[in-house]
Amino acid sequence: MKRLLLLFSCLTTIGTQAAQPPMRLWFDKPATYFEESLPIGNGRLGALVYSDPAHDIVQLNDITLWTGQPIDRQEDAGASRWISSIRKALFYEDYRLADSLQLHVQGHNSCYYQPLGTLRIVPTVTNEWQPTGYRRELSLDSALARTYYKIGDVSYCREYLASAPDSLIAIRLTASKPKQLNLELKLNSILPHKTKATRGQLTMTGHADGDEQSTIHFCTIVRVDHKDGQVVSADSTLRLQDVSVATVYIVNATSFNGFDRHPVREGKPYIELAANRAWHTQNVTYEQVRARHIADYRQFFTRTSLSLSAMPSHCDGLPTDSLVKAYNTGHTEADRYLETLYFQYGRYLLIGSSRTPAVPANLQGLWNPHQWAPWRGNYTININLEENYWPAFNCNLAEMAMPLDGFVKALAENGRYTAENYYGIHRGWQAGHNSDIWAMANPVGEKNEKPEWANWPMGGAWLVESLWEKYLFTQDIDYLRTVAYPLMKGAADFCLDWLVENPNNPQELITAPSTSPENEYVTDKGYHGMTCYGGTADLAIVRELFTNTIAAHHILEQHSTSKKTSTGLVDDCLPLQIALNRLHPYTIGSEGDLNEWYHDWRDYDPHHRHQSHLIGLFPGHHLSLLYDAASPHPLLAACAKTLEQKGDKTTGWSTGWRINLWARLHNAEQAFHIYQKLLTYVSPDQYRGPDRRRPGGGTYPNLMDAHPPFQIDGNFGGTAGVCEMLLQSRVGDDGTAVVELLPALPSQWADGEVKGLCARGGYEVDMQWQNGRLKEATVKAKRNSSVRLLYDGTEKILKLKAGRPTTYKPASSL
Numbered sequence: 143m144k145r146l147l148l149l150f151s152c153l154t155t156i157g158t159q160a161a162q163p164p165m166r167l168w169f170d171k172p173a174t175y176f177e178e179s180l181p182i183g184n185g186r187l188g189a190l191v192y193s194d195p196a197h198d199i200v201q202l203n204d205i206t207l208w209t210g211q212p213i214d215r216q217e218d219a220g221a222s223r224w225i226s227s228i229r230k231a232l233f234y235e236d237y238r239l240a241d242s243l244q245l246h247v248q249g250h251n252s253c254y255y256q257p258l259g260t261l262r263i264v265p266t267v268t269n270e271w272q273p274t275g276y277r278r279e280l281s282l283d284s285a286l287a288r289t290y291y292k293i294g295d296v297s298y299c300r301e302y303l304a305s306a307p308d309s310l311i312a313i314r315l316t317a318s319k320p321k322q323l324n325l326e327l328k329l330n331s332i333l334p335h336k337t338k339a340t341r342g343q344l345t346m347t348g349h350a351d352g353d354e355q356s357t358i359h360f361c362t363i364v365r366v367d368h369k370d371g372q373v374v375s376a377d378s379t380l381r382l383q384d385v386s387v388a389t390v391y392i393v394n395a396t397s398f399n400g401f402d403r404h405p406v407r408e409g410k411p412y413i414e415l416a417a418n419r420a421w422h423t424q425n426v427t428y429e430q431v432r433a434r435h436i437a438d439y440r441q442f443f444t445r446t447s448l449s450l451s452a453m454p455s456h457c458d459g460l461p462t463d464s465l466v467k468a469y470n471t472g473h474t475e476a477d478r479y480l481e482t483l484y485f486q487y488g489r490y491l492l493i494g495s496s497r498t499p500a501v502p503a504n505l506q507g508l509w510n511p512h513q514w515a516p517w518r519g520n521y522t523i524n525i526n527l528e529e530n531y532w533p534a535f536n537c538n539l540a541e542m543a544m545p546l547d548g549f550v551k552a553l554a555e556n557g558r559y560t561a562e563n564y565y566g567i568h569r570g571w572q573a574g575h576n577s578d579i580w581a582m583a584n585p586v587g588e589k590n591e592k593p594e595w596a597n598w599p600m601g602g603a604w605l606v607e608s609l610w611e612k613y614l615f616t617q618d619i620d621y622l623r624t625v626a627y628p629l630m631k632g633a634a635d636f637c638l639d640w641l642v643e644n645p646n647n648p649q650e651l652i653t654a655p656s657t658s659p660e661n662e663y664v665t666d667k668g669y670h671g672m673t674c675y676g677g678t679a680d681l682a683i684v685r686e687l688f689t690n691t692i693a694a695h696h697i698l699e700q701h702s703t704s705k706k707t708s709t710g711l712v713d714d715c716l717p718l719q720i721a722l723n724r725l726h727p728y729t730i731g732s733e734g735d736l737n738e739w740y741h742d743w744r745d746y747d748p749h750h751r752h753q754s755h756l757i758g759l760f761p762g763h764h765l766s767l768l769y770d771a772a773s774p775h776p777l778l779a780a781c782a783k784t785l786e787q788k789g790d791k792t793t794g795w796s797t798g799w800r801i802n803l804w805a806r807l808h809n810a811e812q813a814f815h816i817y818q819k820l821l822t823y824v825s826p827d828q829y830r831g832p833d834r835r836r837p838g839g840g841t842y843p844n845l846m847d848a849h850p851p852f853q854i855d856g857n858f859g860g861t862a863g864v865c866e867m868l869l870q871s872r873v874g875d876d877g878t879a880v881v882e883l884l885p886a887l888p889s890q891w892a893d894g895e896v897k898g899l900c901a902r903g904g905y906e907v908d909m910q911w912q913n914g915r916l917k918e919a920t921v922k923a924k925r926n927s928s929v930r931l932l933y934d935g936t937e938k939i940l941k942l943k944a945g946r947p948t949t950y951k952p953a954s955s956l
Contacts, residue, residue, distance in 0.1 A: 162447040163479070165282035165486045167462040167845060172278065176201070177826035177842035177852060178463070180280040180287045181509045184306040185497020187394055188508040191302050193278040193289040196271065198263035198300070200313070201511045202362065205501050206398040208579040209350045209357055210253030211405055215559040217584060218249050222566030228655045232675045233645045237665060240655060240673040244593035247564050249584035252576050255504050255519030256350050257511055258394060259331035259362055263300075263313075266381065267324040282483075282490045285439040286432075296322050305435035306497060309419055311392040312431055315385075321370050323385040328378065329364050332513045339375035342366055343420065347413065351513070358405040359397040361416035365423055366390055389428045393419035401500065401552040401581040442493050445538040448485055448864070451893030453478040463843035466823045478891075481864075484821060487845050488533055488861025491854060492542045496530075500548025501579060503530045507854035516851050521549075521577040523601035524659040525752065529795055529855040531608050532761060532802070532862035535615035536869065538898045538906070543612055550605060550629050552581035557602055560584045561636050565599060570635030573601035575659070594672035595660045599640065600680055602633045603687045607761065610690045614873055617904035617924050619701050627694045631714065634691045637684050638721055644676065650726040652676035652740070653684070659754045662746040663739050676726050676740035679754035686762040688722040691715065697877075728758075728777055735787055736780040749789050751796040753803065756781055760802045763872055769808060771935060782807055790819050794839030794847040798859015805866035805886040813867050814888035820860045824848035867891075868909070871901035874930075879903025882932040883919055884911060905929060905942075915954055922947045 172194035173179040179190040179201070186206065192199040224246040231239040265271070273291040280287045287302040297318040304311045315323055327344065329337050335348030344364040350357045364380070366373050371384035382388055395416040397409030453475060460468070465480050495508035505526055506519045521527045534543040557571030560583045565572065573583040575598045587596025609626035612618075644650035656677035664670050695715040729737045738745065738755040758765035759781050768775040785803060792800070797820045804813035822840035839856060840848045847856030867886040873879050881901045897908045904924035910917040916933055923929070923942035931938045933952055942948050 162449050162482070163453060165483055166279055167282070167483070167487070168277060168279035169461045169463060169843070170277060172276070173844075175826035176511045177846060177848075178844055180278065180844060181491070181494065181507075181846075182280075182285065182287055182302055182304040182311070183494030183508045184304040184309065184311075185493070185495065185508075186501075187304060187309070187311055187392075188494065189302065189304060189311055189392075190509050190511060191278075191287050191289075193287075193300070195273045195276070195289070195291050195293075195298070196265065196268070198289075200261040200263070200302070200311075200392075201509075202258040202261065202311070202392065202394070203508055203510055204258045204360060204394050204396055205255075205495070205498050205504070205508050206396045206579065207258055207350055207358055207360055208253050208255050208398070209352050210578065210580055211356050212402050212580050213556055213582050213584075215556065217563065219563045221247050221249075221564050222562070225566060225655070228673070229642065229675075232654055232673065237669055237671040237673060241593055241671050244597045244655060244673050245587070245589050247585055248587035248589045248591065248596050249560075249564070250582070251586045251588055252518050252520040252578040252582060253580060254351070255506060255510055255515055255578075256333060256513060257331070258360060259329060259333075259335070259346060259348075261364060261390075261392065262326075262328040262330075263390075264326045264328065265324060266326055266383075282443070282486050283440075284436050285443070285490065285494070286436075295319075298322070303432060303435050304494065305431055305438070307434040307438050308422065308426065308431050309393065310423065310431070312428060313390040313392075314428055314432075315388040315390065317386065320386040321384040323371070323382050323388055325382045325385075325388075327364060327366070327380040327382070327390065329362065330378070337378040339378055339380055342373045342375060342380065344378065344380055355406055356404075359409065359412055360394060361413045362392065362394045363416050363420040364390060364392050365420050367423070367428070391420070391423040393423070395419065398579065401579065402555070439493065442539055442541065443486075443489060446489065446898035447896070448482050449895045450478040450482055450891050453482060462845065463823075466821065466841055466843065466845070469821050469823070470818050480821060481817070484841070484845060484857075485861050485864045488857045489537050489539060491857055492530075492534060492537075492539055495854070496534075496542040496545055498545055500545060500552060502527065502545040502549050503854065505853050505855070509854075516849075516853070518576075518578070522575065523573055523577060523605055524575050524595070524598060524754070525799065526795060526853065526855045528604060528608060528761065529798065529859045529862075531858070533858050533865060535611055536865040536871075536900050537861060538900050540612060540616055540900075543608065546605075546608055547625055549581065550602075550609060551625075553577060553583050553602060553605070554629055554632055556581050557583035557636075558632075565636075565640065567636055567639045569639055570632045570637075571602055572599045572633070572636045572640075573605065574598055575601060577601070592672060593655075594657050594662055597655065597673070598657050598659060599636075600683050603637050603683045604757070606630045606633045607686060607690065610694065611902075613694070614902040615900055615904065619697070622694055623698055623701075627691075627698060630687065630691045630694060634687050634718055637687060638717060641684070641721060641725075644726055647726075649724065651721055651724045652726045653680040656680045656740075658738050658752070660752050661738065661750050661754070663743040664746050665743055666741070670746055674739055677755075678728065678736070678738050678740075679757060681725050682755060682757040682762065682764075685722065685725060685758060685764050688718045689764055692718055692722070693873075728780075730776060730780045733783065733787070734780060735783040736777065738784075748787055749791070751793045753784065753788060753796070753799065756784060756803055760799070760806045760866070766806045766870075767872065769806075771808065778807060782809070790816055791838035794820065794841075794849045794856030795853055795859055797839050798847070798856045798863060801860060801863030802866045805863060806870070808886050810867065810886040810888045813863065813886050814890060817860065817863060820847075820856065824850060865899060868896055869899045869901060869907055871903065871905070873902050878928055878930055879905060880930045880932060881905060881907065881921070883907075883909060884916055884933065887911065887914060889914060901929075903927065903929060916952050918949055918951045920947045920949045
């Protein structure tokens with residue numbers, strides 16, 4: 143309490159136009175748990191830093207280290223014969239039989255994302271070992287982690303970074319007096335491995351779990367540069383003796399060579415690659431590595447800043463874990479700082495975990511200490527992978543979505559085979575509930591798991607929305623033509639052939655079989671089941687996909703001198719338009735909620751974490767387009783009722799999703815309330831062991847999302863939610879962008895400033911507001927264009943020149 147009083151009595155506050163204060167996590171004790179450690183990453187190689195002076199642990203990850211090998215594209219060929227039997231059971235309303243038959247249309251489960259190894263830094267001189275003045279921190283402004291402490295009259299500092307330009311991790315060890323560094327470096331792994339120390343470096347080779355001849359191999363090299371003293375090699379240890387300054391370089395390479403190449407027979411020369419990266423460290427100084435790293439990182443991170451009312455001008459008053467514990471207990475300044483810090487932390491994590499071609503951020507992002515990660519650390523495509531990339535575009539980090547392009551291409555290649563093998567469809571492609579580095583696209587479950595999650599062919603159809611979003615934000619017509627549209631069209635072709643006539647109304651089209659991701663129903667006859675027909679979530683995804691694909695087709699037509707060369711066929715989208723018009727419509731239930739099932743059945747769990755039938759509201763647009771403050775639409779009222787029924791106690795990633803959903807409904811206070819729920823403190827030791835329960839999600843001491851356990855998607859959903867509260871955008875039928883300013887601004891953020899948010903149509907927006915009212919907005923366009931600005935029920939059309947900022951001030955601020 144004294145610390146709190148000191149913080150709030152000494153801090154000065156910033157005005158609306160003040161700069162964002164330093165973004166920094168810091169702690170006054172070492173990490174004990176993974177959820178207290180500090181993550182660093184260069185998009186491929188990452189580390190979790192524990193910073194204990196007596197035994198420092200640096201857990202290492204390489205985002206390309208997975209079990210397994212390329213898929214068998216003929217797996218379960220002929221399984222599609224069961225689809226007709228499932229449909230027959232459904233149309234006879236025999237849902238029990240349909241559930242059981244679904245097991246025949248399941249394939250293998252995904253492979254595991256695995257940890258690389260652990261570097262341990264252990265002092266060899268421990269006489270009178272009583273560190274004082276301890277502090278560890280992570281600067282989001284520079285992507286540097288540091289540890290400070292004193293022993294006697296000697297001050298020590300350790301600085302950690304993960305450099306993308308130099309493809310390495312570096313640790314700088316210094317002391318205030320010469321020859322004070324006496325340490326041992328030990329490198330090991332929980333995977334099969336061998337480590338040896340030779341000529342001042344450690345070399346560890348090994349492979350992911352599984353047959354040595356059939357899984358990914360790795361080579362990790364740790365090399366030390368030092369001043370004074372010596373580095374002695376012994377067995378699998380490096381010993382630093384009487385060293386004044388040391389730089390520890392960590393490099394790694396794996397044999398992963400693409401989703402369709404065997405990691406041993408066709409793998410990359412990982413030992414040679416690692417050796418080359420280690421050799422590179424002999425030709426650079428730490429200062430050069432550090433400068434390149436900071437410049438590279440800041441070119442992305444500094445694009446967007448946020449300053450909120452009553453926010454402190456510095457952040458050193460309270461450790462981050464205490465900041466989270468004290469959140470929403472009446473300390474306004476600290477609350478605003480934490481809300482901003484969490485927003486920027488999501489951007490930091492995305493930069494750190496998503497820069498490897500065709501290997502996106504997974505459920506763990508990049509950071510996984512577990513041999514057998516929760517949910518395999520895979521790519522879960524029924525919400526989680528999509529949520530990872532929600533903040534990429536509006537938070538001005540479009541480059542971080544690059545890995546999705548190659549990954550979706552790989553999914554499409556494999557998905558053409560699974561579409562035929564499991565569903566009997568010979569056009570287009572599909573993907574299931576989850577995937578892995580091998581781009582598996584089959585339905586999972588191994589013929590013995592619940593259809594509610596295992597039997598779901600809509601993953602590809604949902605995932606390609608991220609590609610369409612990339613075009614909308616960047617306006618890169620070549621990207622739309624060569625990458626996004628072909629993949630969208632392939633997913634749409636599959637869906638077009640997957641749709642069947644509604645037996646209750648042949649004029650309508652539905653999906654059958656259908657599931658609503660991971661949710662379960664109770665029929666009017668009391669059957670508790672999972673498989674149905676005409677599920678709302680399926681049809682919402684199809685609506686969004688068909689609408690976007692048709693729009694993409696028209697854009698390409700307009701940019702082509704020859705209609706046939708732009709998209710292949712003049713009438714590419716005509717069948718999609720016809721099918722779109724025939725889709726079974728949304729229905730509203732007896733309680734005023736949006737029906738999740740074809741019939742007005744109740745959910746087995748009314749508070750279920752998934753709300754997939756609201757995809758058209760967010761991240762989709764076809765429901766949010768209905769918003770009209772003057773005339774509320776019944777479907778939006780039904781969406782709100784659904785969210786009210788589900789309540790506000792749910793998992794971390796679901797909490798992140800609900801922030802965005804409430805923001806799309808322009809309910810500022812509820813969106814903010816759910817954001818507060820996301821920032822609820824969760825102790826890292828509270829839900830461990832076999833008896834752990836999974837209550838509502840929240841935030842761990844290191845600000846990582848608590849599902850629980852950790853999943854990174856909640857972090858990204860929270861960051862995206864802040865953007866949705868401040869700025870929303872869409873592109874109208876006439877091609878004109880519509881940008882809505884402060885659509886869901888909570889009263890707690892009465893004064894503030896944001897810079898560098900992005901809007902669909904190719905715009906960058908800065909805003910200042912005071913007393914809950916917009917003061918001014920500055921808009922910069924990628925191309926000459928007109929944009930419709932909406933604010934507080936008024937509309938203003940701005941005509942913009944490419945690259946030239948234009949300022950808008952509402953009449954109320956003049």
